[in-house]
Amino acid sequence: MKSYSLAMAFATCLLCNPISVLAATPPVTPTIEQLWDIIQAQQAEIEALKKQQHDTAQKAENADEKAEAAVVAVEEVDAKTAGVASWVDKTTIGGYGELHYNNFEGEDNELDLHRFVLFFGHEFTDSIRFFSEFEIEHSVAGDDEDGEVEVEQAYVEFDLRENLQAKGGVFLMPVGILNETHEPGTFYGVERNNVENIIVPSTWWEGGGAVNGYFDNGISWDFAITSGLEMETEGKNAFRVRSGRQKVSNATANDLAYTGRLKYTGIPGLELAGTASYQSNATQSNNDGLNEGILYETHAIYNKGPFGLRALYARWDFNGSAVSAAGDDDQYGWYIEPSYKPWQKVGLYSRYEKLDGARDQDQFDQWEVGANYWPHEDVVLKVDYRSRNVDRNSSGADDIDAFDLGIGYQF
Amino acid sequence: MQTVISKALAFLILISAYVVADSPYQSSEEFLGEAFAGSPPAPKTIWLKGEVKEKAGEILGHSYPGIRIRYWGRDKRTAWILEEIGKTQPITVGIVVDETGLESIRVLAFRESRGWEVRYPFFTDQFSGIRLTADNQLDRPIDGISGATLSVRALKKLTRLALYLHQQTVPGDDASP
DSSP, rough: HHHHHHHHHHHOOOHHHHHHHHHHHHHOOHHHHHHHHHHHHHHHHHHHHHHHHHHHHHHHHHHHHHHHHHHHHHHHHHHHHHTHHHHHHHHEEEEEEEEEEEEEETTTOOOEEEEEEEEEEEOOOOOOOEEEEEEEEOOSTTTOOBBBEEEEEEEEEEEEEEEEEEEEEEOOOOOOTTOOOGGGSSSSSSSSHHHHTTOOOOSSSEEEEEEEOOOTTEEEEEEEEEOOOOOSSSSTTHHHHHHHOOOTSOOOSOOOEEEEEEEESTTTTTTEEEEEEESSOOTTTSSSSOEEEEEEEEEEEEEETEEEEEEEEEEEEOOOOOHHHOSSSEEEEEEEEEEEEEETTTTEEEEEEEOOOOOGGGGEEEEEEEEEEEETTTEEEEEEEEEEESOOTTTTBOOOOEEEEEEEEOO | HHHHHHHHHHHHIIIIIIIIIOOOOOOOOHHHHTTTTOOOOEEEEEOHHHHHHHHHHHTSSSSOOEEEEEHHHHHHHEEEEEEEEESSSEEEEEEEEETTTEEEEEEOOOOOOOOGGSSSSHHHHGGGGBBBBSSSOOOOOOOOOOHHHHHHHHHHHHHHHHHHHHHHHSSSSOOOO
C-alpha cells in the first residue's frame, strides 16, 4: 500500500511539471558520426532545393523563349500575310467630297453635291508609282445634266534621285494655292475663292510631262510641258480662260504650254511661290485674233500659331488683235484672306477679292466672312456670308448677297 | 521662247541632280549610333496591352500595327523607331526622348509624293524640347507645311506616341508639365 502511494505521487509530479523532470535528465551529446549524418542530410536537402530552384528558373526561361517564339511567329505570319496581300498593300484608295447649300438673296437657292472624288494609287516599286483622281461634279452627269465625270489626275511618277522626280500623264498644273491642294478641310469658304476659278482656272489639269526638284534649304521647282488651252474667240465665252480648258479629252495639241514654278517653304508655316505658264497659242489655231498668252501667278501663305494669312495675285497677258479689241488681253485678280483659330477645331476668316476677267460677271469685287468647324481632323462644317458688287450690271452679271453652308470630308 | 525655257529646265535638272548631295536620311543603325554615341544598348520591348494599347490607339487615331514596340534605352534616355501613314505611304521616324522632353526627331524613310519638307531640319527643329500635356497633347503648336498637312500630322502623332511610351518605360518620370 505504501509503495503504491509513492508511485502515485511520482506520477502526479511528473504530469504537473514534466520540464523539471526532463531538465533533471542528463543531456545526450551526439556522436561525431551522428553529426556527420545530420550534415549529410542537410546538404542533400540544400542540393534538392538548389535543383528545384534551377528547374523553376529553367521553366521560366523556357516560357519566355516560347512566348518570344510565339510573338515572332505572329509577326512572321503578319509579314507573310503582307506578302500575300502585297498588291493590296501597294494600292491605295482615298477621296473627298463636299455638299453645298447656297442661299441667294432674291434668287433661287441651291443644294448641290458639288464634288465627289475618289483617289486611286499604286506603288509599282519604291521609285515608280501611279496616282489618279476620279471626280463626279454636281452629282449627276449626262446629256442635259449639270454634272460632269472627270479624270483630273492619272499619271506615273518616277523618282530619278532623292530630290528629283519626273512624271507623265494627266496631272494638276503647278499653279496657285488650291489647284493642287483642294480638299475641303484645307481651305476656308464653302465655295473656293473666285480668283482661283476665273483667272487661275482651278481645278486645272493637263496632259504631258513634268519634272520637279527640291533643295534642303526649302526651295523647290517644277517644270511641265503640257497640252494647252483652247479658248474661244466668239460667243458668250469669248476669251474666257476657264472655258479654254480641254480637260485632256481629245485635246488639240498643235501648240503646247510650258509652265514653271519656284516655291520656298524653308520656314515652317510660310510658303512663297511664283508660277509662269506660257501658252504658245491659246486657241490652238492661227489667224483668229488670239495668239500666245502668259499667266503670272504669285502667292504667299503664312500660318503662325492661331493666325493665318493667304494672299494671291494672278494675271494673264494675251496677244492678238481680237483679244485686244475686246479689252480682254489683260485679265487679273487678287485676294487676301486673314484667318484666326480661337480654338483648335474652329477657324474664322475674312476674304476680299478683286476680279477683272473676260465676261461682265467675271468683273467684280467681293467681301466674304465665315467659319470652319472641324469635328474631326478629316471632316469640316462651313458657313459663310458673301457680298459681291459687279463692275457693271448686265444680263447674267448681278450683285450677289448670299450665305452658304457646307459639309466636307476627306479620307 | 522655247530655247530659253529649254535652257532653264536643263539648268534646274543639272543643279538638282549634281549640286545637292546631302541626304537627310539615316539608316536605323546610323540613327541609333548617333543617339547613343556609337554604342547603342540592347533593344528592349514594351508590350501593347491594357492602358498602353488604349492610349497608343487614342494618340494615333487607330491601333498600332503590332503587339509590341522595340526601343533602346539608357540613362533615362530612350530611342524609338516608329511608323505612321502620311497621305498614302508610311513615314519612318527615329525619335530620342530624355527627361526634359523630345531630344531629336529624324525622318528615316519618306515615301510620299508631297510633303518632302518634313524630312529637313528647318521643319523638324521645331520639335526640339517639346513635351506632353496631361491629356497627351503636344505642349506647344507645330507650324505646318502648306500642302503637306497629312505628313505633318503623322510626325506630330509619332512624337506624341514616343513621348507617351517614354513615360511608360521610365518609372516615376512624369514628363508632363
